[in-house]
Amino acid sequence: MAQLWAELLTRINYLRDLYRQxxxxxxxxxxxxxxxxxxxxxxxxxxxxxxxxTENVMEAVKACHVAWNLYEVIKDCIDAGLDVSNxxxxxTAGTIDYGTxxxxxxxxxxxxxxxxxxxxxxxxxxxAKLPVQFLKEANDPCGEMRVDNIFVEVKHPNSPGxxxxxxxxxxxxxxxxxxxxxxxxxxxxxxxxxxxxxxDAPEQFQTFNKSxxxxxEKFGREAVRRAAALPxxxxxxxxxxxxxxxxxxxxxxxLGNSIVYDDRRISTELKQQVEQIAAVFNPQFRHYSQIxxxxxxxxxx
Numbered sequence: 262m263a264q265l266w267a268e269l270l271t272r273i274n275y276l277r278d279l280y281r282q283x284x285x286x287x288x289x290x291x292x293x294x295x296x297x298x299x300x301x302x303x304x305x306x307x308x309x310x311x312x313x314x315t316e317n318v319m320e321a322v323k324a325c326h327v328a329w330n331l332y333e334v335i336k337d338c339i340d341a342g343l344d345v346s347n348x349x350x351x352x353t354a355g356t357i358d359y360g361t362x363x364x365x366x367x368x369x370x371x372x373x374x375x376x377x378x379x380x381x382x383x384x385x386x387x388x389a390k391l392p393v394q395f396l397k398e399a400n401d402p403c404g405e406m407r408v409d410n411i412f413v414e415v416k417h418p419n420s421p422g423x424x425x426x427x428x429x430x431x432x433x434x435x436x437x438x439x440x441x442x443x444x445x446x447x448x449x450x451x452x453x454x455x456x457x458x459x460x461d462a463p464e465q466f467q468t469f470n471k472s473x474x475x476x477x478e479k480f481g482r483e484a485v486r487r488a489a490a491l492p493x494x495x496x497x498x499x500x501x502x503x504x505x506x507x508x509x510x511x512x513x514x515x516l517g518n519s520i521v522y523d524d525r526r527i528s529t530e531l532k533q534q535v536e537q538i539a540a541v542f543n544p545q546f547r548h549y550s551q552i553x554x555x556x557x558x559x560x561x562x
Contacts, residue, residue, distance in 0.1 A: 266304040269325060272332035273301050279335070285350050292353040292373050296331070299324035319458055323504050326513040327357050331377065334384040341387035347399050351376040359502045360455020362419045374502075378417045378447040379405045381500065385517075386413075389541045403434040404442060411495070411534050412442040418451045421480050425487050428494065435493035441531055443496040443538050444488070452477050454503045466507045477501075485520055489549065495525045495535040498542040517542035522549045 276297060280287060287294035302309065303321050311317040338345050355373030383406055386393035391408045404414040414431045418424055428444050435442045449455065454473055460466040481499065488494050498519040505512060519542040521535055539546040 300328035337384040432491040
């Protein structure tokens with residue numbers, strides 16, 4: 262166990278050093294500053310001034326998991342030659358309550374999760390040895406990054422309602438540039454995967470998880486059908502992140518899925534690039550031609 266805490270401290274120090282090197286100020290009590298402070302206190306076995314409630318224990322657990330995983334995500338991006346300076350600045354604000362929508366009054370509460378999702382996608386692409394690059398303009402309407410000639414848009418919506426609008430906006434920008442894109446959605450907040458985080462038994466977690474996955478699947482079929490009419494989008498991908506405690510064991514759960522629209526009129530080279538990206542989110546990704554009839558039959562019922 263001592264080795265685990267030592268490794269966590271190593272990762273925390275790496276992230277702190279990175280912020281010092283980039284001369285990016287941390288914001289005490291929020292964003293990554295809160296994560297690093299809380300995780301460091303746990304790793305050093307410092308006595309917390311907070312009461313020993315389940316909620317406070319889970320907050321400490323979250324901080325440790327996030328710090329551990331964030332190190333890997335950021336390091337993979339940096340090792341791939343990506344400049345993460347803008348993202349490091351953005352994740353200084355916000356909360357790490359994966360699965361809980363942003364505060365309707367203060368949208369800054371979502372900043373950490375928004376930009377961490379972008380870093381995660383870039384890291385996944387980099388781990389697959391794909392030539393991912395962030396776009397030069399931080400707010401480029403054609404996405405956050407590209408892999409060769411494929412633009413990649415990453416969205417972390419607060420609710421399912423806006424996903425189609427975001428897809429259509431992305432599609433419009435792609436059409437302006439005569440380009441092809443992949444639309445990635447981080448869905449944990451939209452479907453409130455954090456509504457319950459602690460489970461006394463695995464069966465409880467499985468029941469809760471199935472209900473959420475069924476909800477996501479139902480919406481996903483509709484999203485697939487809607488995107489079929491947007492020819493510049495060649496792939497839909499989905500990721501989700503959540504932290505759960507099941508029968509006393511905590512875990513950071515990250516899942517992915519993808520579908521490729523194999524009916525698009527694009528070159529063989531572009532199709533291969535799209536499939537390489539889709540495989541990052543699910544090695545057994547589906548082709549639209551495989552499920553078209555099923556999706557169509559859903560619409561008629």
